Amino acid sequence: MTDSTPPPGDLQDSIGRLAELIGGDPLAGLDADMKAVLDMLAQLGARPLDQLTPHAARNQPKMPDAVAALMAVAGTVPPDDGVASEDVPMSDNVSARLYRPPELLPRLNPLILYFHGGGFVTGDLDSHDASARALARRSGAIVLSVGYRLAPEHAWPAAHEDAWTAWLWLGDQAHRLGGDPRRVAVAGEDAGANLALHVALRARDARGHRPVHQGLIHPMAGTDLTTPSYGETLRALPIGVPAMRWRLRQIFADGPPDNEPLLNLARRADLAGLAPATIILARIDPLRSEGEALAAALQRAGVPVTCAIYEGVTQGFFGTGLIVNKALFAQADLADALVRAFAASAR
Secondary structure, rough: OOOOOOOHHHHHHHHHHHHHHHOHHHHOOOOHHHHHHHHHHHOOOOOHHHHHOOHHHHHHOOOHHHHHHHHHHHHOOOOOOEEEEEEEEEEEOEEEEEOOOOOOOOOOEEEEEEEOOOOOOOOOOOOOOOHHHHHHHHOOOHHHHHHEOOOOOOOOOOHHHHHHHHHHHHHOOOOOEEEEEEEEEEOEEEEEEEHHHHHHHHHHHHHOOOOOOEEOOOOOOOOOOOHHHHOOOOOOOOOOOHHHHHHHHHHHOOOOOOOOOOOOOOOOOOOOOOOOOOEEEEEEEEOHHHHHHHHHHHHHHOOEEEEEEEEEEOOOOOOOOOOOHHHHHHHHHHHHHHHHHHHHHHO
C-alpha cells in the first residue's frame, strides 16, 4: 500500500486554500494606499521570491521603488526630513549607516540600533533607508542602521554575530557619535526584529549596558508554518507562505530545526529581565501569529509589552509612510514609545 500523506508544503497549501475559502482572499482587505504600492511593485516587474535566486531577489524592485514611482506619477517631491545620513566603517563583515536628526544636542543624545528586514536573505541599508530615517526624525534619536551578512552565502548564525558586533561597536563609539550609551534602544523589521531581541537577550546575559526599549516590527519568532496567519496568507503579497518557505530554505537547506532558539523566540522560557517592547504587526502577514505568540511569551516573562495589529497592510509596510497612512501611524506609535523610554532612562 502506498503512503497517500501529502508532503508538508502541499498540506500547508491545502490548509491555506481552505482558510481562504472561509475567510476570503487576504488581499481583499488591503487599504487603498497599500494596494497602490503593491500594484506599482507589480508594474515595476517584481516577481514572487520563490521564483528567484537570492541574487535576483536582492536586485529586483522593492517597496521603496514602488513608493518613489507613485510619487513621480503624482508629481510629488519627497519632503526634506532634515535627517543627515552617512555610511560609517564598522568591520569587514558589517556595514552601517548613521542617521542624525536635526537639533541634536552636542552630546548624550539617545541612540537606536536598527536592523533591516528581508528574512535574513534580502534587504540592505538602502532598502530600509526610509524606516531608519523615520525613526530618527520622529524620535529625535541618532539611528545606526546595520547591514549584516545574509544567507545562504553566510551560514547561520552569521547575522546574529554581526548584530552583537554592532551592539558592542555602538557602545564603544557612543560618546564619539554624540550619543548616550545608557540610552540605547534596539529595533528592527522581521529578521531585523529577531536580531534586535537577540541583542537584548545577549546584553542582559553579559550584565553590561542593556537596551532601554525594543521596537519589534513583524518579528520572525518561530518556524511553525501552520499558525492561523500562515493559513490566511497563502497568496498574500509581497510576502506570503511560499515566500516564507523560500526564506527558510535559504537559511536552512535541510529545513529549520524545531529547537533553534535564535529563531523560535516565542517558545523560549528565558525572556525575563528584558526591556519593554513595542510589537508592530501587519494583519496581512504570515508572521502575525508568531508576533502575537512572542508578545504573549514576553508578557508571561514579566516584560511590559504593547502589541498592535495594523489592519489593511502587509509585511514591509513600515517604511512606506510617504504613501501608506498606516505606516505613519505605526512610525508615530513606535517613536512615542521610544521617546518615553529615553525620557524614563534619563532620570
